[in-house]
Amino acid sequence: MADPIIREALLSALKKILDAPFILSTQEQLKPFECDGLSVYKALPMVAVLPGSVTEVQEVIRLCHQLKVPLVTRGAGTGLSAGAKPDPEGLLLVMTRLSNILDINSATQTARLQPGVRNLAISEAVKQHGLFYAPDPSSQIACSIGGNIAENAGGVHCLKYGLTVHNVLQVSGFTMTGDPITIGNGGLDNAGLNLLPLIIGSEGMLMVVTEITVKLLPLPSQVEVILAAFDSIEKAGQAVSNIIAQGVIPGGLEMMDNNAIRAAEDYAHAGYPRDAAAILLIEIDGSPVNVSEQLQSTRKVLQDSGVSSVRIAKTDAEKALFWKGRKSAFPAVGRLSPDYYCMDGTIPRKSLAEVLGYIHALSEEYGFPVANVFHAGDGNLHPLILFDANQTGQLENVEAMGAKILEKCIEVGGTITGEHGVGLEKIRQMPLQFNDDEISQFHDIKAALDPDNLLNPGKNIPLLKHCQEYRALAKNLQPNQLLIQHESTT
């Protein structure tokens, strides 16, 4: 529970910084902010604020530093790893009101943004200049660039154009002491150490970002979308490797299995073959000559890989429809069961068929259906495990099954999270990927930049004692053994 004396001191000081409507402190006011997109982890913060200026952000940070109050920064709240779950003894800094596009420079092909600018709004705003912002997470209609920075967000087009870390030049904001700090610059290289990658993906644990400069890219002059259907997952997985191996890097290369295909087709009527074991959506972009060359070679690779049918979208409307099925796959799967749990492991492409087979076997063992819809070109899996959280024990069993999937990802040389972040959700699996010395090094880095451990404490990097407990348990991992206590306000 929050200390009532600190709470009172905080509230009274906040009233001098922000107008009353932007300080939230009652249960009713705080309820909408109790979780991010992973709603099984929730807690009410001690207080939430919605600053309307960078100066207000700075004053709030200084106040938290002075009172030693933990500070959790939140963007649009679409994160999928509970990275923005509030701290019950802390302040939640909600950045949604800082949503201005500060500058679009078509000469340098850059844009300066406040953190609350929605991801899709960037590409919409720069389209008139023939430009776009490449990283496009599935939540791009709602998620904000500040949150994208925190999580190093990916998306469909990252295969060719890179992640958030590859598309950001500069971030400015504040250290936990409230001192202004700028990382990167308007050129392509940092001054001093290469700190941008350290900040991007640091889950709000090293600084608070109030301004971002992103790189923009010229819109490709031609885009083609291929829908390829396969009668087995193995063939589809092999086709993904074969496409990359022949030297073509598609703009996007996505895969859906039969459960996902049927759910998406029922929802979006995208024209997907309902009987296919798997489909690939392949986007080829570039100049007309290049696109035509790559289309030809990709078709040949698909045929050599045993494709059942190939369709190339003939009109812009058809292209949009092919993508609509993919982009609405998560809500479409959501209609199949009361809840789903979205995983995010990444594996070498060559292991796709093996790991998908393993997930299928786990699905049978645990009795939870799984729909797979994911960034196949990057090897970034998103198994959606369908369950009902209201049934006692189901959530815990799903998490145990999820843990096995992540362990398998590590076993084949992959990672526990490709783009959703560790947050709280995957913190228990961190010791699978890192040893104690490595975890300690992470803690030392955190302490170097936030010595009081006030920025988003308890996320991303586990305590060493928890690592040792996890490893001891994981040796004899059984369903139900790796339970966690979900914090709740109820």
Place this chain on the structure above:
Amino acid sequence: MQDSAHILQDQVQQAITEQQPLSIQGGNSKAFYGFAVQGDVLSTSAHRGVIEYEPTELVLRARAGTPLSEIEALLKQHQQMLACEPPYFSPTATLGGAVAAGLSGPSRPYRAGIQDTVLGCTVLNGQAQILRFGGKVMKNVAGYDVSRLMAGSMGCLGIILDVTLKVIPSTKAEKSIVFTIEPDRSLAFINDLRKRGLPLSASCQLSDQLMVRFSAGIKEIAGLENRLTEHYSFIEWFKADDHSFWKNLREHKLPFFDQARTLWRLSLPADVDVYGLVDNPENVLTEWGGCLHWLKTTKPATDIFKHAADNNGQATLFRYLQTETPDNIFQPLAPPLAQWHKNLKAALDPLSILNPGKMYVQD
């Protein structure tokens, strides 16, 4: 194939015991870059060999001491290449040195910088611990991204033992063209080329000559002349050997790079003018579509650092006469950022054993 990680680890352990700084070397090809370090030499050159290379995964992992030339030759056999065209500056250049120096070649703005292609690395830190960060997959957000932090850290945070890089398919065809255009019109022109979907892969402006390289599929390059002449009338195909021009640019072997003189490297937003910093416009060579400038100038360092800072960029005194002792080689940092540098150095190398003072006097 030589794994000498534990020999290097023992050397760091001994340095800790004796509190003796180490000067880290790979192929010693970039010894001129940064401040000289007073310390016992720790050479990674014996720690060499490709550990893992799977062409279908576009991923290569090799030990730090592996010569860059070996890596590029291996990739070439499989029609692949490094995205960032790292400079060698000597045939002895190693992978670890290339990553630690963080320098990228002419293709940087159109493909990737060396830091962008790092997927993972194994690091020997200043406490003699061998730590592995990142991995071998394209997307990986578990923990802090220490592996990309190592790129460009000049050995000040840790000794890179091995690196996993993303590689790309080789370019199938290339063609280079000279445009006659004044520098102040060059950026708009390059943007125009890009918006037409022309496959730029490098640029180099020297006086009123703009050299541009295009890289793409065979058909696209074959049709390039027609596409260009449709829109532009003032072009000339390269007469010299295209490939060696870009290699010589990368290696500073063009006549512009008179190595007897001080050479500045300015990384700036593409629309910043640098001609006020030189007596003669011929003393500026601009790459990266206007984002990277090489300057031969006698202006005081403070003026150059100030121009870079005022324009939201950075300057580096890339080469200097050995008779001089510069106050700063790298762009001076604002106080909170300088403090972060010190704190991070202390977090990874608490006794300041590894390349102390290589980047900043105070580190």
